[in-house]
Amino acid sequence: MSLPKRVVLVGPMGAGKSTIGRMLARELGYRFMDSDRIIEERCGADIPWIFDVEGEEGFRHRETAILSELSGQSQTVLATGGGAVMREENHAHLKRDALVVYLKTSVEQQVERTRKDRNRPLLQSDDPEAVLRRLFALRDPLYTRLADIVMFTDRKSPRLVVRQLVNRMDPKSPRQVRKVGKEGSKHA
Numbered sequence: 001m002s003l004p005k006r007v008v009l010v011g012p013m014g015a016g017k018s019t020i021g022r023m024l025a026r027e028l029g030y031r032f033m034d035s036d037r038i039i040e041e042r043c044g045a046d047i048p049w050i051f052d053v054e055g056e057e058g059f060r061h062r063e064t065a066i067l068s069e070l071s072g073q074s075q076t077v078l079a080t081g082g083g084a085v086m087r088e089e090n091h092a093h094l095k096r097d098a099l100v101v102y103l104k105t106s107v108e109q110q111v112e113r114t115r116k117d118r119n120r121p122l123l124q125s126d127d128p129e130a131v132l133r134r135l136f137a138l139r140d141p142l143y144t145r146l147a148d149i150v151m152f153t154d155r156k157s158p159r160l161v162v163r164q165l166v167n168r169m170d171p172k173s174p175r176q177v178r179k180v181g182k183e184g185s186k187h188a
């Protein structure tokens with residue numbers, strides 16, 4: 001596989017999309033974009049405020065508009081919000097000219113990584129683990145269906161995930177240290 005025109009990272013809250021995306025963009029020499037941050041910049045308010053004032057529906061509306069706008073932009077790595085796959089109409093925006101990577105993460109790791117988080121309205125519940133489990137059941141099939149590559153991130157440093165992704169994209173790259181996953185498999 002030669003370098004993709006753009007890379008889109010999907011996956012649940014706490015999968016490391018922003019950290020990994022930023023590092024991957026640097027590695028590829030691409031521009032990094034984070035749809036949640038762009039929504040906040042455009043709106044002049046943070047995500048909890050948007051959920052409070054406009055509800056989840058208002059946020060999803062803004063998210064679709066941004067994904068549509070960023071769709072197909074070349075030489076970019078786009079980190080998306082965990083719920084970006086929930087609207088069918090977003091799928092074409094995510095897929096357009098993109099290598100879609102699902103950063104797959106266990107619910108245990110998600111709980112661990114989002115434990116002290118106050119910026120994710122959906123997790124401000126008495127039982128955030130139950131929320132993450134419910135969302136995983138709903139969304140995992142969608143992430144999997146959309147993805148060209150499924151990359152497990154549990155117990156891996158962001159650096160290792162990036163190295164494995166670059167190897168999967170461009171196996172002849174001199175940066176390669178080892179081959180990951182079976183030929184033709186989308187799992188690693």
Ligand code: S3P
Nearest residue numbers: 012013014036081082083120121
């Ligand atoms: C959401 C995930 C968040 C953000 C919003 C909703 C979700 O992004 O878009 O709070 O529905 O899973 P991250 O996945 O970057 O945390």
